[in-house]
Amino acid sequence: MPLGEREGDTSKSRFIGVETYFNKSMTVVLDNNIFLEKGCDFVVAPLMSPTYRPSLMQQFGSISVELRLPFTKSDLNPSAKIWNTKVIGKISEWIDLDSPDQTLRKDSETVLKQEIDKAAYLSLQACLLPTPKRNTCANYARCVNQYLQLKGLDQMQLWLRIPLGKPDDNSSAIFRTPADCWKIWNSFRLLCDHHSNLLVTLDNLNALPADNSLNSWYGEPVSAFIIHTDCFFTTGDDENVKHLSKNLQKSITYFLDHSTQIIISEDRVNYKEMEEYCFDTCSVAGTDHRIHRLHPYMDCVRSLYQQLDPLSERERSLFAFRDDLQPTVQPFKDTLEYVAYQNSDDDEKKFTKYKRAICQALLDRVPDEKASEITTVLVVIGAGRGPLVRTLLKAAEVTGRKLKVYAVERNLNALSYLHVSDLLGSFGDNELAPESLDGAQRFLKKDGISIPSSYTSFLQPVTAWKLHSAIKAKEDILRFETAYMAKMHNVARLAPSQPLFTFTHPKSSNKESNNRYRNLQFVIPESAVVHGFAGYFDATLYKDVHLGTEPTKATPGVITWDDHYFPLREPICVHRGSTLEVNFWRCCDYTKVWYEWCVTSPSPSLVHNCNARADCMWLN
Amino acid sequence: MPLGEREGDTSKSRFIGVETYFNKSMTVVLDNNIFLEKGCDFVVAPLMSPTYRPSLMQQFGSISVELRLPFTKSDLNPSAKIWNTKVIGKISEWIDLDSPDQTLRKDSETVLKQEIDKAAYLSLQACLLPTPKRNTCANYARCVNQYLQLKGLDQMQLWLRIPLGKPDDNSSAIFRTPADCWKIWNSFRLLCDHHSNLLVTLDNLNALPADNSLNSWYGEPVSAFIIHTDCFFTTGDDENVKHLSKNLQKSITYFLDHSTQIIISEDRVNYKEMEEYCFDTCSVAGTDHRIHRLHPYMDCVRSLYQQLDPLSERERSLFAFRDDLQPTVQPFKDTLEYVAYQNSDDDEKKFTKYKRAICQALLDRVPDEKASEITTVLVVIGAGRGPLVRTLLKAAEVTGRKLKVYAVERNLNALSYLHVSDLLGSFGDNELAPESLDGAQRFLKKDGISIPSSYTSFLQPVTAWKLHSAIKAKEDILRFETAYMAKMHNVARLAPSQPLFTFTHPKSSNKESNNRYRNLQFVIPESAVVHGFAGYFDATLYKDVHLGTEPTKATPGVITWDDHYFPLREPICVHRGSTLEVNFWRCCDYTKVWYEWCVTSPSPSLVHNCNARADCMWLN
Structure with missing residues (x-):
């Protein structure tokens, strides 16, 4: 049951999911989660029995019949459409592809391959990959990358589960701080060459995210946000009315507005038999009336969705254009549409x-x-x-x-x-x-007086996975040296914007050139990947009358301008507290005006758009 | 006069150059440096009067005729061929493209452009760019990059002068250590996107390079090595017999064997008038017999060249194939030539x-x-x-x-x-x-016995600009994910090699897979750029009988094998003393065997050759 109807919202975040346990029959799982009153919209369900190990199979041969049934029996029972829209495959959590134990490592590789193959065969939209268990996740990433790069598999996403806090199990050592969590995700996706089908699923565990710990994730491809039932609390006598902390409410609200799906995960489940689990937990004793046992948790999220600000008519019409890249205008050439x-x-x-x-x-x-x-x-x-x-x-x-x-x-x-x-x-x-x-x-x-009397451009480093992916899909390296206009939505703004170039009119001297060069330094508070720079402007029309888009002083309600976006060919990783140094040039010759840009710290990039090879504004 | 005739040596390092001062007539410069007894082979000569400044021109208009003649008068006097083979253009040393002083910066940009245009017009082979004056050389690099990326200019090299020690002038602050020197070069060439026409010219000043300070430069594109006359000393009464320290001799010998040209630069010149300088210094008083005044210095270098080990017949025949990339063999498919x-x-x-x-x-x-x-x-x-x-x-x-x-x-x-x-x-x-x-x-x-009874592959991180450039020239990104064979010559081996995969025959079990995975960690003693990995092997034929190419225990005189080379798509900068962590996989399926590789520290790379997309060995 969708979270609600927010007019104009066509994103997936309207749908809520539940993480379930293994059952041999997917029909049973669906019956007890989706096809009942107050059910969820999709399940995150294991595709294989957690007891199955290839090496045990080899060892015991045909002794254990159970072990020879790695997959759910009912593969073809639910229709293809239901597999595709209602099930996220949950890859076995025990796998450890970077284990020093060779048998475990090889079992893990085999099982990962079998499960992903199965999921692809069933046309699932996505699989949830378990959290890496070690700092070094090279082999895990390599195996995942092998699937990502297969041509036939480009319809299925892989979601890497990353905790936001310190898990209770023995993997805790590698997730000491929120920065560690981000770092492991960052390594993983770098190894997979920023593949657009690799996304991150955030698992908030029982921790309340600290105020700024989610900032690092805002421009990242967060497919889903997992909330544990332990995070909810009740205030009155009614066990069926669940609440969440303000902080967590804020995070969920943010994600709901940024196409991220919410998944409820149940803690402290005390089940006797996994096969019977779904029945046990979903039936309401003594009646035929079946209600999803987690509905109070889902209702709590539902109310957050329903409290989202409604989209204005304009926002509705532009909803599809969020993070959509547009070419910049050729002012002397384009006949504006x-x-x-x-x-x-x-x-x-x-x-x-x-x-x-x-x-x-x-x-x-x-x-x-x-x-x-x-x-x-x-x-x-x-x-x-x-x-x-x-x-x-x-x-x-x-x-x-x-x-x-x-x-x-x-x-x-x-x-x-x-x-x-x-x-x-x-x-x-x-x-x-x-x-x-x-x-x-x-x-x-x-x-004489010129209106505007001056205008200044502003720059701000951003994480903007969506924009990066869109440019990468163009498969032309020069597209990374081109400026764009975009209604930025899924971006993390990594530091306050800074003024870049100022022009004043009338000029004091005719000889004053319109070339500009400026070096800016941004201190980045949390480790992040920089995909590029957002560009804004602020103009002084006359005396104290301003007009502009710079976020801290933007003119409310103006609709003429989108943000500007300058990408980087190679996204740059910046460590917590370090300085990002960037150089921008405005260059002119007799026929054109163009920008060149480069990063010089923490490590130098190439100079982008050299000689306007990718992009310019023609003068005639 | 070439340094000598070393049979089989077709490299440019046979020719010696002299750095000279400005003279309006290039004919005069050539007459007094090249066309006389014991002259040099080429000159490094300014193309413009050091007194010329565009902003002064603007200020004084036509007052000073001299100032309106920025270039040597005799442009067309020496034939095109002489400009092309005998003259390296020396770009004005005062330019400072990153100065906070806008006038100086703009003058510098103008002059750099004028001089490079001139040099290109004269078909010079190369220009020597002055040493960057600041840590931030973004604008300097951007301007140089603009010329490098111009299509028409791809015949002319640009050589960036980098000191090996601390210069005496006010730029000393940025060159405190040899590592600083390399770092500035590294920034500059990263900003210029590793352009193959950007080379480095090392200026050893008066310092004797410390034993390991040159290591960082071995795999870099060192076009020339400048030695100052102050570095030479005399031991007996004969002022005409010059000597160099053992350390410097060793460096020069290395460079002479690696296609790097030697340039003599004169210190403490006490000349009255630059225009007359060449005459003053070259004529021998009282005679018509003219000998180059720096000939004792050149003779000293000449004797080092002549002491180089002669090339064996085999080395002569393979001289042209140094650093030449060859595809690896398809053992089951290729009919070996x-x-x-x-x-x-x-x-x-x-x-x-x-x-x-x-x-x-x-x-x-x-x-x-x-x-x-x-x-x-x-x-x-x-x-x-x-x-x-x-x-x-x-x-x-x-x-x-x-x-x-x-x-x-x-x-x-x-x-x-x-x-x-x-x-x-x-x-x-x-x-x-x-x-x-x-x-x-x-x-x-x-x-039964198998000969060989085992064999192990070895890996070693290298700086290998020449190999990187050759791959880049193929303009196909997958060529950076391909393994090659090469007679590596211009490489810096950055750390001792480490064993990777071992195979033993006969196998203990038939089930033993030929897949392999290994993670190696190399500590890199000096800051360097890693272009890729050299690969070697060592085999145990039987008991203590070894055969192999691993440098520390290579079988002397074997000629069957070149080195292996695994490139990296993006060269990785590794700081002094830090760890380079690399992962290699040998993967097999029913039809093929292939390697995948990635770096995981200091920062993760993508996994190269995923699913053998660039390179494999076919099984049938």
């Missing part, structure tokens, strides 16, 4: 800011007593389809000032006192505002 | 070892008194063209034992007491000896 203009023209909040800036400028330039004599000549550069001009006329009306407006699309031939331009890109200067306004400057009178 | 057989069959030292092993085995099995009764049945597996069989017959003759020999090419149908195989690859098991001998084992009597 209708939708882009629509966005920009409909952006009420943006025009409100422009109106306020122009009103202030007009009041400053023309005192009340001269309002009727002085006509201010105003040139609109990049007038688009006209709404900016309408805004100006409204400003004249409001202030009672006389205005003569020339509206041009980047071609100028007028003398004026006031320039107003709507040429800002999502990275400030990336739509060639500096070059456009350079051309216009000679027509601006000496005491 | 005539030359390969020739090598293997001509390998006298190898057959001597086999003969010794067989003699010992025969004497052990058949006591003297039974020599005439017992006939030993012997099967040769992989008999090739017969020389091994001849070796065996000779062994029978020497020991007076009776022998019945079956010589087969991997297809067996005989019962025998003795197996002899010549199936060892340069990595031991890589020519499928384990699989071939598995098939043969059922025909070996219980007390």
Whole structure:
């Protein structure tokens, strides 16, 4: 039973799962988890008896019949569609592919292969891989990688279970801190070359995640978040009303809003026989009425889902475009598509800011007593389809000032006192505002005003697995040297953003170049992988009237701009507390403007987009 | 005048250069350095007056005529061929592309561009780039990278000058230790994405390199080694006989044998006018007879060159194949070319070892008194063209034992007491000896002997720029996941080699798999870049008779085997004293055998050659 209906939400996080134990019949498992009242939407179920070991088979030959039945008997009972939509295969937890014990290691390799083959044959959507038992997980990762790289298997995901705290069992030594947990995941996925079908499933165990311990995971491919029944508590007499700590509520809410599924896992189960377990736990004594025994836990998660802020009409329409990469605009070449203009023209909040800036400028330039004599000549550069001009006329009306407006699309031939331009890109200067306004400057009178008077781009290092995967899928290495626009959603912002390049208009000297170079240093508080940089801008339209997208001072409600994204060819691992040093250049020649960028610390990357080989803005 | 004629040496290290100062006329420079008695072979000469600054030009306009002539007047005087073969362009040393002083930085960018353009126009083979002045050399590297990546410029090399010791000038702060020097070079070339036209020129200043400080440079692209006149000393009264310390002699000898050119640089020059400098220093007072004033220094280097060990006939014939990558053999598929057989069959030292092993085995099995009764049945597996069989017959003759020999090419149908195989690859098991001998084992009597009785592969991390560049030039990323054979020459062996996989024959159990997995840890004493791993083998033919290529115990004089080479897709930087952890797998399925490998520390790489996607040995 889905968590609820949040209009516009098409993500998988609407569905809740339960981790179950082995039963020879999957039909039984499904009957007792899904096909009953208040059941879950999917099960995480073992595919093989936990008692099966290949080496024991070899040793005892045909003595034990039970041992010869590694798989559930009822493979073909549930229909293919049910296997595909209702079952996540749980790979045997005892496997230890990096054990120094050769027999255990070989058994583990054999079983992993058998189970994954089985899961692929049954068309499962995903398998849950057990937590690595050692710091060195090279052999485990290699075996998993072998399956990931098989061509036929590219429909099935593999989810690596990673604890968020210290487990109780003997594997605890390697998960001392949250940073250790992330580090093991990071090694594993590096060994698997960032494969897009390798995801991480977070198991919060009984620990409440510390305030910032989840930050490291925000830009990672978190397929599911496992909550143990021990984490829930009751406050009144009613055992059927479960509660969660504020902290855990916050985490779950975050994940529900980021396409991560919730899985309930039962602790302290006291079952006699595994085969009978499902019946035991699900039937309600003395009646035919069967309710899922974990429904109070699921209800608790359900209420969190239902408390999520509803998606606005705009958010609903853009839901599918979260983390979707768009090429940047060629300001002098592209005929902007209708939708882009629509966005920009409909952006009420943006025009409100422009109106306020122009009103202030007009009041400053023309005192009340001269309002009727002085006509201010105003040139609109990049007038688009006209709404900016309408805004100006409204400003004249409001202030009672006389205005003569020339509206041009980047071609100028007028003398004026006031320039107003709507040429800002999502990275400030990336739509060639500096070059456009350079051309216009000679027509601006000496005491003339430019609106915007200045704009600054901002950079912020991010973990952004989804964007990285999307670029990797393009199979063209130069796509990693290209800037994009994206509505970033599944990203971890690793440090406060910093200002990069500033342009001021009018320029003090015509000779001032539009080339820029800047070196920025970010201190990264927790170990993380940096996939690239988010780009924003903040513009001063006039005096204290700002407009921009930089998260800490973004103009509320503006819709014109997505975030900018600059990827790195090789994601860079940065250790807790160390410094990430990055260099950005804005380069110009006679025909084009482009950015180059590189990391110089902790270890140097290549210089991206050298000579604009991947990406540029053409000047003509 | 070349350093000498070492038969078979076709490398550039036969030629010696001199670093000179600016003169407006290149003809004058050449006349006074090359076209006179005991002259050098090439000059390293500035292309532009060191007084020229673009910002001064702008400031003073046309006041100073001199300043408007940045380049030598005589561009077209020396013929194109002379520019190409006799002149290395020396880029102005004052440039500082990472200076916080914007004017200096922009002047530097302009001048670097002008000079490189000029050098390219003149078809110079290379330009010498001045030493970076700061720890952060991002902008310098970016500008250099822009030229390296230009398509038209791919004929001209850029040599980055890196000191080996602490320079006297104010740049000393960043070159405190030899490790600092290497680190700056490493950053620079990472920023330039390991471009094959970016090389390093080592400037030993006045310091004697410490014993191990040059190790870091052995696998790097060292184009030239600059020795300062101050490093030379005289012992007797004769000012014209110069000497060098033993340590420096050793370094120079190494470089002369590794295609690195020597350049003499003059210290403490007391010249009045740069324009007249060349005349002053080169004429011999009172005569028309002109001798290069630095000839005693060049003579000293010349004598080192002439003391190099002469190349053997075999070395001469293989000189061109140093560091040449060859595909590995498909033992069950390739019809070995005539030359390969020739090598293997001509390998006298190898057959001597086999003969010794067989003699010992025969004497052990058949006591003297039974020599005439017992006939030993012997099967040769992989008999090739017969020389091994001849070796065996000779062994029978020497020991007076009776022998019945079956010589087969991997297809067996005989019962025998003795197996002899010549199936060892340069990595031991890589020519499928384990699989071939598995098939043969059922025909070996219980007390039978296998020669070889065991073999072990060895691994060693290496810096091997030349091999890396050659693979990169193939422009297919999977070529970095392929094993090669190579006569490694320009490599730095970073740590002692370690044993990897061992195979023993006959096997104790038929069920014993030929799969292998091993994790090795190497402590790297000096910071270095690891391009990949050299592979060797050592085989026990019989008892104490060994045969192999592992450097510390290699059989002298064997010629059958080159080194094996396993590359890494991304070269890995390892810091001084840290541990490099590597994992290797030998994987088998029904149709093929292959290796997979990855690094897990200091940072994980992907698993190379997953599912044999790049490389394997086919079983049929």
